[in-house]
Every structure is written in structure tokens, then in C-alpha cells.
Amino acid sequence: MEKELKTNRRDFLKIFATAGGGLLIGFNWTGCDSPKMKVVSDEEVLNSALNFNSYLSISPTDHVVIFSPNPELGQNIKTSFPMIVAEELDVDWSKVRVQQAFLDTEKYDRQVTGGSGAMPHSWERLRTAGATARQMLMEAAAKRLGVSVSDLKTENGHVIHGSKKLTYGELANEAALIPVPENVKLKNTNDFKIIGTPVKNVDNKAMFTGQPLYGLDIYREGMVHAMIQRPPFGMKLKSVDAEAAKKVKGVKDVLTFKNNVAIVGDSTWPLMKARKQLKVQYEPIDGKLESTAFHNQVFDEMLNTGKGDIKRQDGDVNKAFSSAAKVVKSEYQCPFLSHSPMEPMNFFAHVKADGVELVGPTQTPDRARNAAAEICGVSPDKVTVEMTRLGGGFGRRLRADFVEEAVELSKMLNAPVKLTWSREDDITGGAYRPAVKYRFEAALDRDNKLIGYKLRGVGINAGNCTRENNFPSGSVDNLLIESLEYKSPITTNAWRAPITNFLAFAEQSFLDEVAEAAGKDPVAFRLELLDRAKSNPVGEIHYDIDRMRKVVETVAEKSGWGKKQGVSQGISVYFSHRSYVGQVAEARMVNGAPVLDKIYAVTDCGIVVNPTGADQQVRGGMVDGMGHAMFTNMTFTDGISDQKNFDSYRLIKMKEIPEIETHFIDNGIDPTGLGEPALPPTGGAIANAIYKASGKRVRNQPFMEQEEMKNVKLADPA
Amino acid sequence: MANYKLQINGKSYEVDVDEDTPLLWVLRDNLGLVGTKYSCGIAQCGACTVHINDEAVRSCVLPVSAVKNDKVTTIEGLSENGDHPVQKAWEEVDVAQCGYCQAGQIMTAAAFLKKNPSPSDEEIVDGLNANICRCGTYHRIKEAVKLASAKTK
Ligand code: FES
Ligand code: FES
Numbered sequence: 018m019e020k021e022l023k024t025n026r027r028d029f030l031k032i033f034a035t036a037g038g039g040l041l042i043g044f045n046w047t048g049c050d051s052p053k054m055k056v057v058s059d060e061e062v063l064n065s066a067l068n069f070n071s072y073l074s075i076s077p078t079d080h081v082v083i084f085s086p087n088p089e090l091g092q093n094i095k096t097s098f099p100m101i102v103a104e105e106l107d108v109d110w111s112k113v114r115v116q117q118a119f120l121d122t123e124k125y126d127r128q129v130t131g132g133s134g135a136m137p138h139s140w141e142r143l144r145t146a147g148a149t150a151r152q153m154l155m156e157a158a159a160k161r162l163g164v165s166v167s168d169l170k171t172e173n174g175h176v177i178h179g180s181k182k183l184t185y186g187e188l189a190n191e192a193a194l195i196p197v198p199e200n201v202k203l204k205n206t207n208d209f210k211i212i213g214t215p216v217k218n219v220d221n222k223a224m225f226t227g228q229p230l231y232g233l234d235i236y237r238e239g240m241v242h243a244m245i246q247r248p249p250f251g252m253k254l255k256s257v258d259a260e261a262a263k264k265v266k267g268v269k270d271v272l273t274f275k276n277n278v279a280i281v282g283d284s285t286w287p288l289m290k291a292r293k294q295l296k297v298q299y300e301p302i303d304g305k306l307e308s309t310a311f312h313n314q315v316f317d318e319m320l321n322t323g324k325g326d327i328k329r330q331d332g333d334v335n336k337a338f339s340s341a342a343k344v345v346k347s348e349y350q351c352p353f354l355s356h357s358p359m360e361p362m363n364f365f366a367h368v369k370a371d372g373v374e375l376v377g378p379t380q381t382p383d384r385a386r387n388a389a390a391e392i393c394g395v396s397p398d399k400v401t402v403e404m405t406r407l408g409g410g411f412g413r414r415l416r417a418d419f420v421e422e423a424v425e426l427s428k429m430l431n432a433p434v435k436l437t438w439s440r441e442d443d444i445t446g447g448a449y450r451p452a453v454k455y456r457f458e459a460a461l462d463r464d465n466k467l468i469g470y471k472l473r474g475v476g477i478n479a480g481n482c483t484r485e486n487n488f489p490s491g492s493v494d495n496l497l498i499e500s501l502e503y504k505s506p507i508t509t510n511a512w513r514a515p516i517t518n519f520l521a522f523a524e525q526s527f528l529d530e531v532a533e534a535a536g537k538d539p540v541a542f543r544l545e546l547l548d549r550a551k552s553n554p555v556g557e558i559h560y561d562i563d564r565m566r567k568v569v570e571t572v573a574e575k576s577g578w579g580k581k582q583g584v585s586q587g588i589s590v591y592f593s594h595r596s597y598v599g600q601v602a603e604a605r606m607v608n609g610a611p612v613l614d615k616i617y618a619v620t621d622c623g624i625v626v627n628p629t630g631a632d633q634q635v636r637g638g639m640v641d642g643m644g645h646a647m648f649t650n651m652t653f654t655d656g657i658s659d660q661k662n663f664d665s666y667r668l669i670k671m672k673e674i675p676e677i678e679t680h681f682i683d684n685g686i687d688p689t690g691l692g693e694p695a696l697p698p699t700g701g702a703i704a705n706a707i708y709k710a711s712g713k714r715v716r717n718q719p720f721m722e723q724e725e726m727k728n729v730k731l732a733d734p735a
Numbered sequence: 736m737a738n739y740k741l742q743i744n745g746k747s748y749e750v751d752v753d754e755d756t757p758l759l760w761v762l763r764d765n766l767g768l769v770g771t772k773y774s775c776g777i778a779q780c781g782a783c784t785v786h787i788n789d790e791a792v793r794s795c796v797l798p799v800s801a802v803k804n805d806k807v808t809t810i811e812g813l814s815e816n817g818d819h820p821v822q823k824a825w826e827e828v829d830v831a832q833c834g835y836c837q838a839g840q841i842m843t844a845a846a847f848l849k850k851n852p853s854p855s856d857e858e859i860v861d862g863l864n865a866n867i868c869r870c871g872t873y874h875r876i877k878e879a880v881k882l883a884s885a886k887t888k
Contacts (some may be wrong), residue, residue, distance in 0.1 A: 090833055091831075091832035091833030091834070091870045092832075093832070215829075217826065217829045218829055218831055218834075220831075220834060221825070221826045221829065221831065222817055222826065224831050224834035224837055224838070225810075225817060225822045225825050225826060225831075225837060225838070225841060226770070226810065226811065226813075226817040226822065227768070227769070227770015227771070227809065227810035227811045227838050228770070229769050230834070231772075231835060233763075233769070233772070233773065234769040236764075236767065236769075242764075266736060266753060267753070284760060284764035284765065285760050285763070285764055285773075286752075286753070286756045286757065286760040286764070287753070289776070290753075290755075357869060358833065358835070358869055359772070359774045359780070359782060359833065359835040359836050359867070359868070359869045359870075360772070360774065360833070360835045361773070361774065406833070406834065407833060408772075408833050408834070408835030409832075409833040409835060409869050409870060410833075411869075439776060440774060440775045440776055440777075629829050633829070633832055633872070633875070634832075636871060636872075636874055636875075637832050637870050637871040637872065638871075639871070640871025640873060641869075641870075641871050644871070662775055662776075662777055662779060663774075663775045663777070663779035663780050663867060664777060664779050668867050668869060669871070670864050670865075670867065670873075671860050671863055671864045671866075671868075671873040671876065671877070672860050672861075672864045674871075674873050674874065676874075677874060
């Protein structure tokens with residue numbers, strides 16, 4: 018950290034080159050200066066701001082510019098990160114303006130959005146950045162007033178000595194010249210004034226008035242528009258007849274590269290029209306094309322006879338199962354899913370003689386840069402990456418395939434190119450959540466104690482489709498977790514809460530099946546297992562037993578577990594991405610069908626930085642988890658998905674959401690991420706509640722397409 | 736190609752495009768009004784919602800030739816300073832996650848409230864149900880519509 022801050026000092030002036038230069042994404046107001054005050058323009062603030070470190074600049078106008086390094090895709094990091102810097106700087110939030118930083122691997126070391134990892138990674142760094150600048154301001158004030166630093170305090174953007182008050186703006190020039198202090202003191206968490214208060218999204222105004230913010234909003238002088246027709250999975254290009262397509266007015270050219278057919282022109286609509294005129298023929302690469310029926314066969318064959326990769330083995334499962342009084346066995350399956358963010362994939366690339374300019378929505382700007390450098394044969398430092406706001410990501414934008422396409426085209430055309438994927442391209446274009454099937458087996462002894470547990474999973478391009486150290490591992494004497502993978506030409510990728518987005522549903526549903534077989538209450542059963550893991554752990558334990566216990570107990574309490582008449586409750590609890598979330602769903606029977614009324618969620622993500630943002634992330638994750646568990650299906654015929662747009666690729670709608678009540682455990686522990694952890698438990702809580710209400714156990718997703726769920730009506734608010 | 740005169744946000748524009756060009760692409764590609772979003776292109780999500788006179792319309796399937804003299808309002812023209820009651824409610828409730836769907840949600844809500852200024856909860860859900868939000872901000876959208884309705888009273 019110390020070294021990093023020193024290096025950053027050398028970027029003192031460099032920052033203006035990146036920050037000031039005609040940003041398309043604009044400069045974002047966070048607060049509002051009071052209407053009586055003169056409104057200081059963004060330019061004025063930026064041009065006069067003095068850089069203190071990678072994260073912040075202070076302007077003599079008293080405004081503070083805080084740079085947000087990580088891509089913003091709706092996880093609200095562009096608000097929560099600056100809050101942390103501002104907290105330690107001790108500045109009035111209404112004086113803060115936030116700007117998205119460009120990719121800069123010298124200044125920042127994890128400009129990635131994925132894995133809910135940014136917050137734990139940056140918490141200390143952001144605090145130190147703010148505290149360091151505050152210390153420099155105090156030292157400058159001490160010099161000016163001829164007093165000692167220990168006699169000074171700060172408050173709301175002022176350094177205070179007795180009755181004397183100096184604003185940060187007045188001190189900025191002098192403070193920027195102070196040597197960067199090595200060891201700065203961080204605030205006591207009890208003294209936080211901004212962290213822990215609900216701070217509104219810094220882009221609200223821009224979003225709600227239609228300002229250009231997203232990748233698709235990029236338009237540049239001389240820019241060529243492009244769309245690409247890609248082959249189905251497992252096929253390659255055989256021939257193209259572009260005669261008719263080229264005749265569409267506004268189309269400039271049709272070119273092929275790497276099995277792709279690209280149409281370029283001067284605006285988007287002619288390209289969409291021309292694509293319908295393209296006559297493209299494909300041929301299978303190795304004679305075989307995959308469909309859903311084939312995948313189902315693969316699952317069963319591999320589950321029955323495939324050789325599993327043993328991920329964890331405790332005790333002796335064979336012995337446990339042969340001595341069992343009762344055995345419970347179930348299979349759970351999920352389809353592929355497209356990420357389908359509302360903004361389809363797109364990117365702007367301009368390959369020039371001396372480098373490459375990239376602009377657009379990416380979760381991994383560094384990967385985008387390296388991909389461009391490789392294609393163009395230049396060193397990565399010749400590539401600039403400007404991150405726009407992302408119209409959602411869900412993991413799809415961790416890939417750089419769409420960046421590579423834009424770069425290839427710009428290189429071929431020798432022009433700036435904006436590549437746009439249509440919704441159909443986005444849904445059929447791959448890198449899906451892998452389809453997976455699990456087989457669970459549990460052995461109970463005569464006293465209904467869980468003595469054996471087996472999980473065997475087959476994933477299509479899933480890598481390891483199990484998480485061997487998840488609860489209940491550690492609480493069962495004999496346990497075997499195996500993972501198998503089938504390699505398919507259908508591309509897959511991390512999808513919000515990778516693997517656990519389905520595994521959690523399966524595990525939490527199965528635990529309820531086991532609890533029932535043991536004649537135990539689902540909450541009591543989980544607590545019993547946690548007690549066992551605590552008092553007499555089996556093998557390694559990778560979750561914090563006390564934190565998990567606390568969310569189970571709290572969600573049971575908040576939901577009035579087991580105390581409500583006429584309401585069927587289902588519980589689910591999950592630890593993923595360093596946070597703990599417990600949920601209880603409630604269903605009622607109406608005219609013979611279960612209706613989902615409400616879900617309670619209790620989250621332990623340590624310190625809640627921004628309560629309004631945290632509530633959003635939990636809600637959003639749950640709606641996402643519910644929607645895909647209930648409704649969304651993706652099936653394949655001959656290497657291409659049958660669902661191509663939102664008419665058949667079914668997303669959850671407003672009518673279908675139950676009431677959600679969120680709670681957070683406030684334990685003062687350093688914060689962990691929230692973009693993903695609330696999603697995994699939701700499917701399980703819902704399935705368990707539906708079972709309790711109707712006696713129908715759904716084991717496959719999407720629920721609504723399963724036989725058990727025919728005639729079920731949802732979310733009819735009470 | 737043909738020449739079309741359009742009345743958008745109280746201003747006149749002229750564009751030279753094919754008659755089947757959806758209004759969405761005229762707004763975005765020809766006129767630089769990028770607040771209106773593309774997401775599905777087949778009238779399934781509402782991201783591209785604009786007002787034609789006072790009606791919420793999906794601009795991705797509305798050919799420019801059908802607009803004629805009708806008054807078009809986009810998110811950029813909903814209010815002069817971003818202070819339409821619906822915009823204010825959206826800010827107050829802090830509705831957005833990624834924000835990409837929100838211009839369409841706001842335009843849909845504004846047209847809806849104009850027709851039904853004091854909707855019941857059920858009517859709000861009916862009125863907004865056809866707009867997809869992939870981030871799942873539905874609870875806050877509902878709350879913001881209620882707040883906007885209260886603000887207009
Ligand atoms: S883009 Fe028009 S409804 Fe989806
Ligand atoms: S806020 Fe992201 S799609 Fe609605």
C-alpha cells in the first residue's frame with residue numbers, strides 16, 4: 018500500500034490526461050449543491066482539482082473528485098466505493114463528485130467486476146486513500162497555522178483548530194506538496210458518518226434523464242456500425258451469398274472472418290435488415306450437433322457410469338450406506354441460461370497506427386486490453402480502455418469475445434467501429450450458465466442421524482460443478498463429493514454466482530428431503546448439523562459456523578418460523594462469495610395451488626456500507642434467483658438455442674414477484690460483496706415452501722415447466 | 736429513402752431514412768437521442784418506450800413513416816430539468832441498479848399516471864408489468880410509481 022501510494026504520486030499530473038479528456042460517459046453529480054449556491058461546473062472542478070492519489074483529487078472550489086476504478090454494472094460500486102474514500106477523508110458527501118476511472122493497471126490493481134470480490138479487496142485501500150489525503154491536509158494546515166497536527170481535527174471538509182476553520186479547498190495546493198505519510202490512522206468504525214447511511218446512486222440523474230452512459234450510447238465521428246452473424250455451436254462457415262444483403266441501402270460491405278459474417282454500414286437498422294437477406298450455409302465441424310435430448314442422455318450415462326473426480330472424501334461412505342436404516346436419493350437438473358443483460362453485448366474499437374482505443378461495457382477491462390494488444394500485435398500499454406456504465410453483466414461481460422470482434426473489424430476496415438449484438442445474438446451467442454445434473458444420496462441411522470452424504474454432479478463445460486466444502490461438509494462423518502464434466506461445443510461462462518446459482522437450490526432442497534425423512538424440522542435439522550460441525554468437526558470447515566448459525570436463527574425469528582397459521586414456510590441458507598444469507602419463503606394454498614406471498618432474507622455481509630444499495634443487491638439477487646428458478650428455460654436443437662428473444666426466453670416480470678423483507682446482521686466485520694450471495698438460496702427457499710404447501714417437490718428448473726407445477730399460480734399478493 | 740419531418744420534445748427534426756426504419760433507430764442513430772434504449776427490438780421489454788402524443792409506445796416496432804405529425808416525447812424531453820414527478824420519485828426511491836431499463840420504465844409510468852393519476856397497487860402492477868427489468872428492481876418501481884402518484888395529487 019505504502020509503495021502504491023508513492024508510485025501514485027508520480028501520476029500527479031498524468032491523471033488529467035485520463036480524467037479530463039472529453040469523457041463520453043460524462044461527469045457525474047452525486048449530490049446537489051444547495052440551490053442558493055453558485056453551481057460549479059464539472060469542468061471547473063476537474064480542471065482545478067489537485068490529485069492526491071489514485072482515488073481522489075481536491076479542487077480549490079472545495080469539491081472532491083473521487084475516482085471509481087471498477088466497472089459499474091448495477092452493483093452500485095460507483096457509489097459505495099467513493100463513500101468509503103469520502104468517509105476517511107472526512108468530507109461532506111454533497112461536495113463529492115464521482116468519476117469512472119479508465120483502466121490503469123499502475124494505479125489500480127483489481128479493476129474487475131466479478132465474484133463479489135471488489136469490496137473485500139478494496140476496503141482497506143479505499144480507506145487508506147481517504148485517510149492519507151486527510152493527513153496531508155492536516156499537515157498543510159499545521160504548517161500554515163504554525164501549530165502541531167495533534168491539535169487539529171477535521172470535520173465535513175474542514176481542518177479545525179480551536180475557532181479557526183480552513184476548508185480542504187483552501188489547503189489543497191499546499192497539501193498536495195506534502196510528502197505522502199506512511200502510516201495513517203483509520204477512523205474507528207463507530208465514528209463513521211457516511212458509511213452505514215443510505216446514499217443514492219450517483220448516476221441517478223443521468224440515468225433518469227437519458228444521458229449517454231452505456232456502451233451502446235457511444236457515437237464517434239467517422240464511426241462504422243457493425244453486426245455479426247455467428248455460426249451455431251459445433252458448426253463452421255461453408256458459404257456466404259451476400260448479394261442481396263449488400264443491396265440494402267446503408268450497408269457498406271459484408272466481410273467474413275473466423276467463421277463470422279460481418280455486415281457494416283452507416284447505422285444500425287440497415288444492418289438488421291440486411292441480415293435477413295444473408296444466405297449463409299454452415300457445416301458441422303466434426304459431424305455431430307448437440308441437442309437437449311442428447312444432453313439428457315449424457316447426464317444419465319455419466320451419472321451412472323462415469324468416473325468422477327473425487328473432490329472431497331471423509332470417512333467411509335460405502336460402509337455408512339450399507340449400514341443405513343434409511344437412504345434418501347434424489348436428482349436435480351437445470352438448463353443452460355443466457356445472461357441476457359438488458360443492454361446487449363457491444364463495444365467500440367478504434368485501431369490506429371499508434372495504438373488502440375477501446376470504449377464500452379466490460380467487467381474485465383484488462384482482458385479487453387490484452388486481447389486487443391494481441392490481435393494488433395502491439396504492447397498493452399498502447400491500448401486505452403474507457404469503461405462505460407454497463408447495462409447489466411451477470412458474468413457475460415467477463416469475456417472479451419465481443420471486444421475481439423470489434424477490434425478485428427476495426428483493424429480490417431481501418432476505421433472506428435461500433436459492434437452491436439442484437440438480442441437474438443445475445444441469447445444465441447453463448448457463454449451460458451452451464452447445464453448441470455446432480456445426484457444426492459443421504460444415509461440415516463436408526464436414530465435418524467445423518468451418517469452418510471454423497472453428491473455426484475455432471476456439468477456441461479462446467480469445470481468443477483460441485484463445491485465440496487459447502488455445508489453440510491464438516492458435519493457428516495462419511496461424505497463423498499464427486500464432479501464430472503462433459504465437454505461440449507456450446508460455450509459456457511461464469512453466470513452470476515457461478516455453480517452455486519443452481520447448486521444451492523439443489524443442496525437446500527435435498528437437505529429438506531433428508532430432514533423430512535428424519536422426521537425433523539428443517540431449521541432444527543440445520544442447526545443440529547451446525548452444532549455437530551462446531552463440536553466435533555469432520556475434516557476441514559470452510560465456512561464460519563457461528564455466522565451461518567446466526568443467519569439461520571435470525572431468519573427463523575424474523576419470519577416467525579413455525580408460528581404462522583395457514584402459511585407454509587421453506588428455509589434455505591447459503592454461504593457464498595464470503596457472505597451468509599438465510600431466506601424463508603412463504604406459500605399459501607389457494608384453490609388447490611400454492612401461491613408465493615413473501616420471502617424474508619437475512620444477510621451477513623459484515624459492515625453494510627450503503628443500506629439502500631445493499632437492500633437493492635439482495636432484492637435484485639433474489640428476484641434473479643427466483644425468476645430463473647421458476648420460469649427461464651433454454652433448450653437446444655442442433656447446436657442452437659430454441660429461445661432467441663424475450664418472447665420465448667422468459668424472464669420474471671413484476672406480477673410474479675412476492676413481497677421481500679430484507680434484514681442485515683450488523684457485526685462490524687469488514688464488508689464482503691453483495692452482487693451475488695443473495696441469489697443462490699432463493700430457489701431452495703421457494704421450492705421448500707411450495708413443497709410444504711402442496712406436497713409437490715420440484716427438482717428441476719425451471720419449476721413452471723415441470724409436471725408437478727402444472728396449474729400453479731404465483732405471486733397473487735394477499 | 737424518404738424525408739420525414741418529426742416533432743420531438745417540442746422541436747422539429749428532419750431525417751432522410753427508409754420508411755420502415757423504426758423510430759428507435761432514428762432517435763438513436765440519426766438524432767443522437769440515445770436515452771431511448773434498444774434491448775429486444777420486438778416489443779417484448781419496453782426499454783424503448785416513448786410517448787406518441789400521450790400514449791406509451793414501443794419505438795422499436797414503430798416505423799418512422801407511421802409517426803407523421805404526432806408529438807413524440809422521449810426521456811430527454813419528459814421534463815426540462817429532470818424534475819417530472821416520476822423522475823423525482825425514481826430518484827427519491829433510488830430505483831435503479833444497472834439503470835438500462837429505467838428510461839423505458841419511467842416513460843411507461845408517466846403515461847400510465849397521466850391516464851390514471853391515483854392507481855391501486857394492482858393497477859400499478861398491471862400498468863408496468865410488460866416492462867422487463869433484468870436487475871429485478873420491480874419492488875422499487877412499484878414504490879416509485881406510488882410516490883409519483885402521491886406527488887402529483
Ligand atoms: S426494445 Fe422495444 S420493447 Fe424491447
Ligand atoms: S435496472 Fe438493470 S435492467 Fe432494470
